[in-house]
Amino acid sequence: MSTSIQPFSRPAAPPDAPGRGTKAFILGTASATCSLIVLDTNVVAVSLPAIARTFQASFADVEWVVSAYMVAFASCLLPAGGLADRLGRKRMMLAGLAVFLLASVGCGLASTATFLNVARAVKGVGAAMLLTAALAIIANTFHEGAERTRAWAVWGTCMGVTTTIAPLVGGVITQWAGWRWIFLINVPVCLMLVACVRYAMTESRNPAASRIDALGSALFGVALMLGIWALIDIPAHGWASVATGSRFGAAAVLLALFVLHERATAHAMIDLSLFRQPRFVGAVLGMFGYAACAQVMMTFLPLYLQNAFEMSAVQAGVGMLPFALAMIGGPYLGARLSSRFHGSSSVLVAGLMLIGAGNLLVAAVATHAHYGLVAVGMIVTGLGAGVMNGDTQKAIMACVPVHRTGMASGISTTTRFSAIVTAVGVLGAVLASRTERAFEAALPAGFAWRDALGADFLARVLAGDIGQAIAQAIAPLDAAARASLATKASQAFASGFGAALGVAGVVALVLGATVWSLYRAGRGPAVPIVDQQR
Template identity: 45%
Template sequence: MSTESRATMRVGGEVTPRPGLPVRAILLTASCGCAMTVLDTNIVAIVLPAIAHDLGARFADVEWVISTYVLCFASLLLPAGAIADRYGRRRVFLGGIAVFAIASLWCGLSSTAAMLSVARALQGVGAACLLAPALAIIGHTFHDEGERAKAWAIWGGMMGLTMVLAPILGGAIAFLLGWRWAFFVNLPICLALASAVVWFIDESRDAAARALDPAGIVFFAAAMFGITWGLINGQAHGWSSAPALTGFGGGVASLGVFLAVEARQPRPMLDLSLFRVPRFIGAVIAMFSYAAASQVMASLLPLYLQNGLGRAPLEAGFAMLPFALAMLIMPQAGRWLGRFLTSPQLLVLGLVLVSLGDLMIGLAARGQHGPAVLVGMLVLGSGGGLMNGETQKGIMGSVARDRAGMASGISTTARFSGILMGFATLSAIVAVVGRSSLLAGACATAAALCDRSRIFAEAVIAGDVPLAISGLPPDVRQAALDLAHTGYAAGFSAAVITASGIALASAVLVAFLMRPTPSLNETAAAPAANR
């Protein structure tokens, strides 16, 4: 029976064929579930300034709109996978679609920034329950090595295409319909996706699925939340303020408890013994740094294009194309380069390109050179695209085959943890440096602007430039608008140059940790997949 005319069902660890369902339909359905999570993240990044203006949000509020979603997403990926394996992948997939749809409706109806952030947190829960079972469904449908490679290639192509289309779609929605439709558009998509799941995907589960780890789930989420809370409140209230210190202290303490709990678990959510292998550590660092210095720019670049260069949302969406297209095309180039370079060498090359791209963007943003920013985005996207598939391969090739499931979960968690920590850290730099530049420039520009310098600076950093210049005398408005753009650009430049340094330092670490070693013990523990 050909793969085009059958689907597999795994119940209790047994695989049985079910005639009549094409596996390509299963692949496309599961891939669409994964693409939903990327689509939502990148569309929302385009409409953030409109959200800030409509809801009167401060910069910290804007940060939480992104951070609560990624926080719940990253924290729940590992447990969502375990729940899906234990209780049924199709069931959890459908549950994730339902939660995502309800949360999207709530997001679109939100009347305050706080309400929107809570709804986004629920949306992150739904996204985790979309992605984890969808990946498992693909993995358990395709068993032949060649078929599986083709399946993941199609999956990667769909994810890349989503990244290309999402900014343009977000810009069109903001221009034609308003920001609320960035969330309402999910409702018909979720309905169609749920119908496809019911029609094409059979229930499957794993009788040997690991037990849930409630303590691990709680303390990992608490660690991520605490550190994020500290970063967001640090830029808003001061790094020595009570909210910032409480967040950092609670986050670090929770991380310590999490590591202690996992070390004593017979079947932990995170197997710490994997981190005894330097090659594995290097691959995880590469994934985290790729996400924190490259993938996070899918959220930060649209803000700069609108708040720093003054582009309209639709213009900003199209201006993201150099970054998005490079991310789509370069994985193919990476497969060709894999004939000549080892996996660690490709990871180092990708990180160096990411560092160079970030540096080019940061320097161009400081001088407000729009075309040079686009060239930097092309270089950045090339490095990110080169790493996009190679990071997963590097992690999976650094562990024994029987630990592949755990390694895959760590890989995905490292990616989204990197996005969360990268966004929170770099956004804090944007706010601190940008605010300082705006406050200094306000009084040097005009007395009328000096009198309301703090309100002006806070509105610009939040992305609400119309509010920042409203009420100013007509002869001051153009100078204030120019200052708003250059001040935001100063903060963004500092953040992206910091990301460049992170990527370069990570390249050095990865090159050291993943260097060829003659150690037989390590070779046995981590069979290499150099190519």
């Protein structure tokens, strides 16, 4: 079944008015919109310690600043793409900018950590609307040949540059204007983009767009949220608690219902028959490994640099440049590997191996308080991330027929952001657990630190707020005791960060080996894909 939405009968309604912009202007507007999303995704990490100080927030609260946005974003990508096709890409972009703008105001004016996290979730919905509409507009404007290739190259360059400068921009704004302006600065940017969209773009729709799978979207989104909720609260409740078990159990049940629903519905978001192809599964796992083991560095690395090296927000932004700059050079290495070994598998495997090696190197030196050694590991991880940044998407798209590229693109993007938010939960739990054990091991035997310092002491330390955590200790502390405690807390956090990066490194290596095996298994004839569209 296909349904098309007809334009309003009144002539020249603003959303449907013919655009007056050139193709270059349209590309610039769409790329700038996507850059805004990338900037907002990555810029907030540097400000997390400042946010924690403002709200006296725990590590779980800080994790939700990232995770609330990512969960909403990942959950809404597929349905937002369908809505853009049905209602109109230009209309969806304008609506997305409105949601994004209002949510940014909510974030900037938030009075509590809970309010901030709710606003961040709404912002994730707006970001999903913007990304899917912008990508559809680019694809609809540039149809084929060299022009289309150049358009996507420009878009990719914009994404790479934005990813590189995001930590530095976040550090500068946080230190010199305050963390709230990280969100409030989006207001004039969104207003400018609204004017550009209304001026430049012509409305477009897919007349054959299928019905939106609302139930599938809800099942997937709630399952993802419950799983992340369980992971984030593990430091507070423990792995064996009723709260943790019930959330994981509910997430598993909803995920199983999602799979059953997708197999039964005629308008599924995801064609599960794609996963019968080993090469497709390998490509999706490559994307998962890239996002979970490399892109997640953008969340935890600023906390580590500010905690372990006592860097300011600006210094932390500069300190992340080795990772970001290596990501820019990575695609050139990936291109050489692809031309030499003639296949996506070599690029994906090489990228995952570099990511794994870089993470393990950082894990090995994390407690040594030597930034140069950490920077070497960041460069290796960044190269691996750069190698995979474009090739993961290409590898997924290469496994499906042309009429399924939209769905494959949705699977790819959803996998990326689901992997990031899952990694934030898993690695955050490892970080918190290891930090607590290392801190307790550094204290005198029998010292009841929770009674002396407060039960939430380590939660504040993990949020990047060591100074305030010590200042609010229950027991009176002299200057020497404060300095000693700060050193112990900083070293414990570095130990926890090393453990988290060690897990990420091992996962990347295991996924690299798995991808290699799946591509070898997929060398034979591809499994036929049953077209489920009706």
